[in-house]
Structures are given as structure tokens and as C-alpha cells.
Amino acid sequence: MTPLLEIKNLHVRFKIYEGELKVLNGVDMVIGEGEKVGLVGETGCGKTTTIKSVLRVLPTPPARISGGEIIYRGKDILKMKSAEIRSLRRGEMSAIFQDPLAALNPVFTVGHQLQDVIKYSSRVGGREHLSKKEIRARSIAVLKETGMPDSERILSNYPIQLSGGMRQRVCISEALSAAARLLMADEPTTNLDVTIQAQILRQLNELVAKRKPSILLISHSLGVVRNLTERVYVMYAGNMVEVARTKDLFADPLHPYAKALLKSVPKLTGEGISRGIRGRIPNYLNPPSGCRFHPRCDHAMPICEKERPTFFTTGDSDSHKVACFLYRR
Amino acid sequence: MSEEILTVENLKKYFVTKQGTVRAVDSVSFSVKQGETCGLVGESGSGKTTIAHTLVGIYEPTEGKAFFKGQNISKVFSQRPKTLKKEIRIVFQDPGSSLNPRRSIKQILELPLKVHRICSNSDRMGRVMQLLRMVELPPEDYMYKSPQVIGGGEKQMVAIARALAPNPSFVVLDEPTSALDVSVQAKIINLLMKLQQNFNLTYLFITHDLSLMRNVASRVVIMYLGKISEVAPTVEFFQNPLHPYTKMLLSSIPAVSDEEESLKPKEVLSRGEIPSPVNVPPGCSFHLRCPQKMEICSQVDPTMVEVEKDHLVRCHLFSDGREAT
Ligand SMILES: Nc1ncnc2c1ncn2[C@@H]1O[C@H](COP(=O)(O)OP(=O)(O)OP(=O)(O)O)[C@@H](O)[C@H]1O
Ligand SMILES: Nc1ncnc2c1ncn2[C@@H]1O[C@H](COP(=O)(O)OP(=O)(O)OP(=O)(O)O)[C@@H](O)[C@H]1O
Numbered sequence: 132m133t134p135l136l137e138i139k140n141l142h143v144r145f146k147i148y149e150g151e152l153k154v155l156n157g158v159d160m161v162i163g164e165g166e167k168v169g170l171v172g173e174t175g176c177g178k179t180t181t182i183k184s185v186l187r188v189l190p191t192p193p194a195r196i197s198g199g200e201i202i203y204r205g206k207d208i209l210k211m212k213s214a215e216i217r218s219l220r221r222g223e224m225s226a227i228f229q230d231p232l233a234a235l236n237p238v239f240t241v242g243h244q245l246q247d248v249i250k251y252s253s254r255v256g257g258r259e260h261l262s263k264k265e266i267r268a269r270s271i272a273v274l275k276e277t278g279m280p281d282s283e284r285i286l287s288n289y290p291i292q293l294s295g296g297m298r299q300r301v302c303i304s305e306a307l308s309a310a311a312r313l314l315m316a317d318e319p320t321t322n323l324d325v326t327i328q329a330q331i332l333r334q335l336n337e338l339v340a341k342r343k344p345s346i347l348l349i350s351h352s353l354g355v356v357r358n359l360t361e362r363v364y365v366m367y368a369g370n371m372v373e374v375a376r377t378k379d380l381f382a383d384p385l386h387p388y389a390k391a392l393l394k395s396v397p398k399l400t401g402e403g404i405s406r407g408i409r410g411r412i413p414n415y416l417n418p419p420s421g422c423r424f425h426p427r428c429d430h431a432m433p434i435c436e437k438e439r440p441t442f443f444t445t446g447d448s449d450s451h452k453v454a455c456f457l458y459r460r
Numbered sequence: 461m462s463e464e465i466l467t468v469e470n471l472k473k474y475f476v477t478k479q480g481t482v483r484a485v486d487s488v489s490f491s492v493k494q495g496e497t498c499g500l501v502g503e504s505g506s507g508k509t510t511i512a513h514t515l516v517g518i519y520e521p522t523e524g525k526a527f528f529k530g531q532n533i534s535k536v537f538s539q540r541p542k543t544l545k546k547e548i549r550i551v552f553q554d555p556g557s558s559l560n561p562r563r564s565i566k567q568i569l570e571l572p573l574k575v576h577r578i579c580s581n582s583d584r585m586g587r588v589m590q591l592l593r594m595v596e597l598p599p600e601d602y603m604y605k606s607p608q609v610i611g612g613g614e615k616q617m618v619a620i621a622r623a624l625a626p627n628p629s630f631v632v633l634d635e636p637t638s639a640l641d642v643s644v645q646a647k648i649i650n651l652l653m654k655l656q657q658n659f660n661l662t663y664l665f666i667t668h669d670l671s672l673m674r675n676v677a678s679r680v681v682i683m684y685l686g687k688i689s690e691v692a693p694t695v696e697f698f699q700n701p702l703h704p705y706t707k708m709l710l711s712s713i714p715a716v717s718d719e720e721e722s723l724k725p726k727e728v729l730s731r732g733e734i735p736s737p738v739n740v741p742p743g744c745s746f747h748l749r750c751p752q753k754m755e756i757c758s759q760v761d762p763t764m765v766e767v768e769k770d771h772l773v774r775c776h777l778f779s780d781g782r783e784a785t
């Protein structure tokens with residue numbers, strides 16, 4: 132598969148009063164053309180920071196990209212001029228952000244915002260120049276696609292007048308109406324009930340079948356990731372610690388963090404809530420040396436605090452890789 | 461354990477907008493027992509947050525009543541008896557926008573302590589640190605940060621700490637962990653459970669995560685389009701779901717293993733458009749999406765019946781003369 136996006140050894144830091152938060156610590160990731168990739172990991176591990184780096188929307192300062200490359204179709208995004216990256220954002224990459232209320236502008240109606248996106252993306256594509264009426268019709272249609280009741284009311288509402296799930300679907304509609312080659316969805320369905328979630332995931336699947344965009348799906352709902360993606364990355368404290376085909380990861384997670392994460396999923400069988408993982412989210416001002424998981428790992432060895440493990444291939448396919456010294460051969 | 465701490469009777473909340481009246485909550489009755497965790501699940505936009513906001517006094521109900529420990533709380537916050545104000549607290553759905561980005565976390569947590577006069581000025585700092593430790597955020601790292609610079613999950617931990625600051629007895633948790641990964645969620649839930657035991661807290665727990673609900677709630681209330689469609693004890697709810705919407709919900713759960721897959725009711729494909737609360741369809745509001753709809757369903761709105769002890773359902777499939785109160 133030809134890579135559409137390749138993130139290489141990405142380092143991102145945030146400047147704060149007390150010093151620098153060393154958040155992304157050499158992130159490596161590949162997304163193929165038309166591939167559906169999942170990204171899971173602990174709260175605060177840097178998932179959103181990763182996609183914001185790709186879109187170049189990190190606020191700098193406080194953020195600083197201190198190393199690495201982000202190659203999109205052969206070109207380094209980090210070296211692009213701002214006009215170039217802006218046209219990519221309008222024409223090729225779209226994102227559904229995690230916090231729908233923050234992503235929507237409170238002073239404009241939903242219709243205003245959605246129609247703006249439609250107007251832009253049709254213009255950037257260059258081909259169409261839509262009339263007001265066509266834009267309105269299209270905005271109603273995309274809202275309907277997300278199973279939204281009375282789209283007409285929604286269009287004239289302000290974001291505050293919608294329920295959480297409705298806001299999220301507005302963001303999804305915006306992302307779906309942009310002409311995307313790469314769709315990055317950060318927790319797109321967390322505020323939705325599972326029946327609507329299932330409908331939206333089916334739509335995403337249809338979109339993939341029709342337009343073949345690549346998808347990066349970030350989600351804490353491991354069930355959603357299992358159902359939608361082909362390959363998954365597991366991230367811990369600013370590093371990718373495991374990558375595998377989705378079914379392999381769920382059947383046989385290898386990294387001690389990935390194992391613990393999967394064990395924490397509440398079960399429908401109702402055996403109670405697990406205890407989670409001992410210890411705390413690492414402090415990015417002074418992150419642990421070597422493997423950043425070592426203070427919480429039950430298998431830590433002397434080498435773990437000295438060196439950062441790189442990806443080791445395991446099993447007989449080289450699609451399953453894990454950054455842990457237990458798997459060094 | 462069995463005393464009722466909260467009773468809601470025929471609660472209605474309508475919003476008048478230019479496009480018409482939104483019947484966000486339309487005659488809802490339920491009660492919550494002292495010390496229990498009552499789960500509230502349902503369609504996006506079915507009115508769960510509206511109920512939550514009415515209970516904490518952000519909205520005044522259009523009609524109906526709510527009683528907390530026998531006192532009428534169907535008033536907006538500013539008119540509530542002072543003693544009640546600190547008793548009922550809420551953790552909001554959207555942590556990003558509920559925390560003021562221009563305040564430090566310390567200031568955010570101090571505010572309820574000051575408003576409710578929880579501790580002396582000199583103890584306040586200590587209490588803030590204690591609250592942060594309670595939600596596993598090292599105080600020295602977080603106190604002076606703005607909520608803007610922390611991850612979505614960390615924000616929700618701050619929101620939980622803020623809700624617990626004035627020692628409430630009833631906490632509405634509006635999707636408190638939907639922004640968290642499952643391992644942090646597990647910790648927060650364990651913590652919430654521990655706090656519940658220690659301080660005899662009662663929770664109204666809103667979530668879309670049915671697997672989570674399965675493990676935390678003692679009873680589940682299901683809503684669809686402003687109305688309750690089913691109420692059941694949790695175990696009964698999962699073993700013997702009755703309402704067609706409930707079955708659709710359970711069969712849509714994204715499973716994480718084949719074993720779980722086998723526990724779900726056989727696939728009821730979720731389809732159709734959700735009707736609008738401005739234009740509620742006649743009859744049962746679920747009939748546009750219901751795979752089992754009958755003729756009567758588009759004409760007559762079913763009433764609640766008690767099918768088994770404590771198991772109530774509002775659907776014509778079950779309303780053959782066994783009407784409940
Ligand atoms: N603007 C900022 N200034 C300072 N620190 C920041 C900023 N944005 C993010 N961070 C820090 O970077 C870390 C990673 O944040 P990020 O939002 O990428 O996490 P995440 O993996 O998306 O988490 P979640 O699952 O909670 O959404 C966090 O610890 C956060 O405190
Ligand atoms: N302030 C408001 N003005 C007008 N309509 C409103 C307002 N607040 C909520 N609504 C409408 O009331 C209905 C119920 O919204 P509510 O937020 O209670 O849903 P919810 O069950 O919490 O949904 P979700 O699961 O998506 O959070 C929605 O149709 C929404 O548009």
C-alpha cells in the first residue's frame with residue numbers, strides 16, 4: 132500500500148510557566164491510501180496533538196515542533212508555506228474535533244457555518260460554483276445523512292441550542308461535506324447513543340467505499356475501533372507502543388500497556404469495573420527516562436529506564452510491531 | 461437503601477424557539493433511591509441533559525414537579541432554599557466548555573468552596589489539593605494550569621473534583637467519562653463508587669456506554685424523544701429487554717470480543733430518521749424506526765405498564781389491559 136501520510140519521529144513540546152512539556156516523543160505512524168487506521172491510548176497521551184500537528188493547527192507558541200517530519204503525498208507538511216497547508220486543509224484533509232462546542236463558533240448559526248464549509252470545499256475543488264439555493268439544499272442533505280431530525284430547524288439554531296450529540300453530528304456533517312482525501316476523526320461518536328453511532332459508522336463505511344478516503348479514527352471506544360478499522364496504533368505518553376492489524380491486536384495485545392488497556396474495558400458480561408492501571412499519567416515536565424511506561428510496568432527490567440525501546444517485529448508477519456524490550460530478539 | 465431521595469412527577473420542559481416548541485422533556489416520572497446509582501440512557505437529543513439541568517436548577521420546568529428529600533425543587537437555582545444548593549451537583553457533558561479557560565484550576569476549585577463556605581480561607585488551599593489528589597491529578601502539576609492546556613480527560617477529572625467540592629449528597633453525572641480512555645475511566649468509576657460508599661452519595665448517571673451502565677447502575681431508565689420508554693433493574697434490563705428501542709440499543713453495542721457479540725440480542729439494524737421534538741409524530745414516537753410497529757402504533761401513544769415487579773415498559777406490545785398507575 133502506498134502511504135498517504137507518514138509521520139516520522141515527531142517531537143512536540145509545549146512551553147508553560149514551569150518549563151517545557153515534552154509531549155510527543157518520537158511518534159512514528161503510517162496511513163496508507165484508502166486505509167482505515169485507529170489510534171487509541173490513554174487520556175492525555177498526545178493523540179489530538181498528533182492530528183493537530185498534521186493539520187498544522189497547533190498553537191505555536193506554546194507548542195513547538197522540535198523534530199521530525201510529516202510526509203503527505205511525498206511532501207513535508209512541516210515545511211509547507213501557510214497558503215499551501217491552508218489549501219490542503221480545505222481541499223484534502225478534514226477533521227472532526229473532539230470538543231464539538233469548542234469547534235463550532237457560538238455566534239453563528241449552524242447553517243451559516245456548515246454552508247461556509249460547503250462553499251469553500253466546492254470552490255477549492257475548483258469545479259463547481261454553487262448557488263445559494265444549492266448550498267442550502269446540500270447542507271440539509273448532509274445533516275440528514277447523519278440521522279439528524281428536522282435539519283431545517285437545526286440550520287437556524289445556534290450551537291448552544293443543540294444537544295451534545297446533535298453538535299457532534301453537525302461537526303461530522305461539516306467533515307463529510309469537505310472533499311476529503313484524509314479524514315481525521317477525533318472521538319466522532321462519543322456523545323451519541325449507540326444506535327445513532329452504528330448508523331454513522333455505517334455511513335463512514337459507505338463514504339470509504341464510495342470515495343476511498345483514508346481515515347484516522349481516534350476513539351476511546353475500543354468496540355468502535357474494532358468494528359471500523361483495519362489497523363490500530365496504541366499510544367502511550369507521546370510514543371507509539373504497538374501497531375497491529377485490528378483483529379490481531381484485540382486477540383493478542385502484546386505491550387504491557389496495551390494489555391492493561393484492553394483489560395480495562397467494561398464488559399457486557401458485567402463482572403465489574405477493573406481497577407485500571409496502577410500509577411499516574413506521566414508528568415511531561417520530567418517524563419520518565421527510557422520506556423516512559425516503566426514506572427507503571429510490572430515487567431520493567433533494568434534496561435527499561437535507560438533506553439527507549441524502538442519497534443520490534445513479532446510473530447511471523449511484520450505488521451505486528453511492539454516497542455517493548457520484552458520482545459527484543 | 462430503599463428510601464426515595466428524588467421523585468420526579470410528570471416533568472415537562474419545553475423550549476419555545478422561532479421554529480416551534482421543542483418538547484425536550486415531555487411528561488417524565490421516575491424516582492431515585494437513597495444511595496443508588498440510577499442510570500439514564502437514551503437517544504441523542506432525547507432530553508437527558510435537559511432533565512439533568514432541570515434537577516440542578518438551571519432550567520425551570522414548564523410543568524410537573526421534582527422533590528428532593530421531600531422538598532420541592534422545581535425552581536430555578538436562584539430561588540432554591542440555600543441548604544439545597546450544595547446538595548445537588550452536576551458534572552457536565554462537555555468539560556471543555558464548562559471550565560472557564562481564563563481561570564487556573566485552583567481558582568476553579570476554590571469558587572464552589574467560597575460560594576458554599578465549605579472551609580476557612582486558610583484551609584482552602586489544602587482542600588483544593590485534596591480534591592485534586594482525589595481525582596489523581598498531582599496538585600503541584602495542575603493547580604496553576606489553565607484548563608485550556610490539559611487533555612480532555614484531565615478536564616473531566618477537574619470537573620468531577622469541582623462537583624464534589626461542597627460535599628453534595630446527590631450528583632448528576634452527565635456522561636462523566638465519555639472523554640476518558642477505559643483505563644482512566646475505570647479509575648474514575650472506582651473512585652466514584654468509593655466516594656459513593658464513604659459519603660452515601662446518590663448518583664443519576666447519564667451515559668451512552670451500555671457496558672459501563674451494566675457495571676455501575678442498579679436500575680436503568682431508558683428515554684426516547686422526551687419520554688421514558690422502559691425502566692428496569694439493571695440485570696433484568698440486560699437479560700430481558702422488552703421495548704423495541706431497547707433491543708435496538710443493545711444490539712448496536714460495539715462489542716470488543718466474540719463472546720460479547722454473542723450476548724447481544726440478534727442484530728436489529730438501526731435505521732430511519734429520528735423524529736423531531738418540535739414535530740412529535742402521533743402515536744408512539746418510536747414508530748418511524750420500530751421494526752415491530754403495528755397499526756395502532758401510529759395512532760395511539762402507549763402508556764406505561766408494569767410487566768413485572770419494577771420492570772416498566774411503554775409499548776403497545778405489552779399494553780393488553782395491564783395498565784400501571
Ligand atoms: N496548548 C497546550 N498547552 C500546554 N499543554 C498542552 C496543550 N495542548 C495539549 N497539551 C498537553 O499535551 C498533552 C497531550 O494532549 P492531547 O490533547 O494531545 O491528548 P489526547 O491523547 O488527545 O487526550 P484525550 O484522550 O484526553 O483527548 C496533555 O498532557 C496536555 O496537557
Ligand atoms: N436551550 C435550548 N433551546 C432550545 N432547544 C433546546 C435547548 N436545550 C436543548 N434543546 C433541545 O432539546 C432537545 C433535548 O436536548 P438534550 O440536550 O436534553 O438531549 P440529550 O438527551 O442530553 O442528548 P445527548 O445524548 O445528545 O447529549 C434537543 O432537541 C435540543 O435541540
Ligand code: SF4
Pocket residue numbers: 386387388422423424425426428429430431432435440454455456457
Ligand atoms: S520496555 Fe520495559 S518498562 Fe517498557 S513496557 Fe516493556 S517491559 Fe515494561
Ligand code: SF4
Pocket residue numbers: 703704705744745746747748750751752753754757762774775776777
Ligand atoms: S408501541 Fe408500537 S411502534 Fe412503539 S415501540 Fe411498541 S411496537 Fe414499536
Ligand SMILES: [Mg+2]
Pocket residue numbers: 178179180229317611612
Ligand atoms: Mg484528544
Ligand SMILES: [Mg+2]
Pocket residue numbers: 294295296508509510553634
Ligand atoms: Mg446530553
